[in-house]
Amino acid sequence: MTTVERILPTDEAHDLLALATELADRELAPRVADFENRSEFPREVIRTLGRAGLLGLPYPEEYGGAAQPYEVYLQVLEILASRWLAVAEAVSVHTLSCYPVATFGSESLRAMLPEMLGGDLLGAYCLSEPQGGSDAAALTTRARRDGDDFVISGSKAWITHAASADFYNVFCRTGGAGPTGISCLLADSGTPGIVPQTAERTMGLRSSPVAQIAFDEARVPVDRIVGDEGAGFRIxxxxxxxxxxxxxxxxxxxxxxxxxxxxxxxxxxxxxxxxxxxxxxxxxxxxxxxxxxxxxxxxxxxxxxxxxxxxxxxxxxxxxxxxxxxxxxxxxxxxxxxxxxxxxxxxxxxxxxxxxxxxxxxxxxxxxxxxxxxxxxxxx
Structure with missing residues (x-):
């Protein structure tokens, strides 16, 4: 392997990269071929990374993160990707899925962060739709208010961790047309009416589960809104x-x-x-x-x-x-x-x-x- 010269801001960062390298060599490299051949998601490997503190690197310590610079987090991600891309992508998607709650969530929602950042809860990011990938502002999945709940109807596409996630960031229309009518809801995967579809057969990343998700009158409590109503597109x-x-x-x-x-x-x-x-x-x-x-x-x-x-x-x-x-x-x-x-x-x-x-x-x-x-x- 060619030598990669890294200039790190702290000794702690140096230790983190050494830990990531050790885990990548021990837990990832020997398993990647088998899991890719079987198209099986390595959920336990993700939990191992969580227990090692590698799933919450850029987030505050008060919520169970490591308060590391993004510069350090990305170098850890690079090391993981050099052994098993699907695992590195899972870490990237999970880190992305924690961002709305960590940055815009209420204190009651942020109370979930220790389990998220520790790997006990795996996240998914539900933005793309079957008829609207790049044009996210035109999404059609809708959430109507019904008492103390939002009721979600529609479908999302290309969702990483679709059938494996424990929580979903669901970007849906709670208002009129355009970006300002979109909100973000945090939904538990076990919510009735949230139905992951058959996994896609992909060219690569076969150990990463990707599928559409159908929302059939799925009820999500109003207090699960992330940020203000209408702020979803900005989030x-x-x-x-x-x-x-x-x-x-x-x-x-x-x-x-x-x-x-x-x-x-x-x-x-x-x-x-x-x-x-x-x-x-x-x-x-x-x-x-x-x-x-x-x-x-x-x-x-x-x-x-x-x-x-x-x-x-x-x-x-x-x-x-x-x-x-x-x-x-x-x-x-x-x-x-x-x-x-x-x-x-x-x-x-x-x-x-x-x-x-x-x-x-x-x-x-x-x-x-x-x-x-x-x-x-x-x-x-």
Whole structure:
């Protein structure tokens, strides 16, 4: 494995990354192939990470978090992704799912955070819909007021942890058309009328359960509203800024794993009497891959530092997500090419890496949406 030079703000952060590396090597790397082959979600692995304190890194200590800078959290996420992307994505989605309650929730809702951040309760983020993915402001899932409850009807799509989550952030229409008519409700997964559908058959991340969720007159108490009524769209968008950095870190970790595997193979594989890494064509390809990984890491951590300082970072998060995920697609594809025919068979991890990289260009806002965010910021 190539050495990644990390500059960490504290000794505690250094220890956290060492712990993440140890857990990733012991709990993730030996299991990923089996769980991916069986398309089984590793719920106990997520609990293990929670008990180790790795699910609440960026959240306040008073709620069971570790009060770590986002810069540190993202490097932990990168380490996890380099061993098992589905687990790193689960951590990223769960961290995203805790954000609305931690940032906008009432004190009674925040009382749930210790169980959330400790991994006892797993979260899901219900924003996308079957007919409305990128156009989140046009969502149609509706919640009407009935006494002390909201009654939710509609459906959500592409929900990670759909049948495995313990709680859902449900973004639904409580008012009129447009962004200001959207609210966020915190619903327990066991609520009658919330019905996860059959899991999707996906190209990659097969150990990550993704499905539609139907809401059939599901009743959620009024006191489960997160923030003010009508503030749901703003909550969703601010959460996604942070979530995009999580996906960027996952992309860096995946690409680093592909680079490491390709370098190891190129050192060992001999053709024409010497290791193929000594041929300039492959050596230069690996050099470009390594440079792209380092550039994506730097861009991602630079955006995280802005967030940690309380500075605007939405555009920088979009840049990081765009660049890192496009980079991961290129690097994993090149890794397959370096292995030649061997890269196309499942005996080598790079074919899985390539399949997994594709989804990172889609989730948390497609890369076309990221380009819109960036271009609009230039127009302003």
């Amino acid at each position: 969703a968008m601010t959460a996604l800024d942070a979530g995009r950095l999580g996906i960027a870190a996952c992309a860096v970790g995946l690409a680093q794993a592909a680079l490491d595997y390709a370098v190891g193979y190129a050192r060992e594989r001999e053709q024409f009497g010497r290791s193929i890494i000594d041929f300039q064509g492959l050596g230069f390809l690996l050099a470009d891959m390594a440079t792209q990984v380092s550039a994506a890491r730097a861009l991602t951590l630079a955006a995280a530092r802005l967030r940690d300082r309380g500075r605007p970072y939405s555009t920088e998060a979009a840049k990081a997500k765009l660049f890192a995920t496009d980079m991961a697609m290129r690097v994993t594809t090149d890794a397959v090419q370096i292995l030649g025919g061997a890269g196309y068979v499942a005996d080598h991890q790079v074919e899985r890496f390539m399949r997994e990289a594709k989804v990172l260009q889609i989730v948390e806002g497609t890369n076309q949406i990221q380009r819109m965010v960036i271009s609009r910021s230039l127009a302003r």
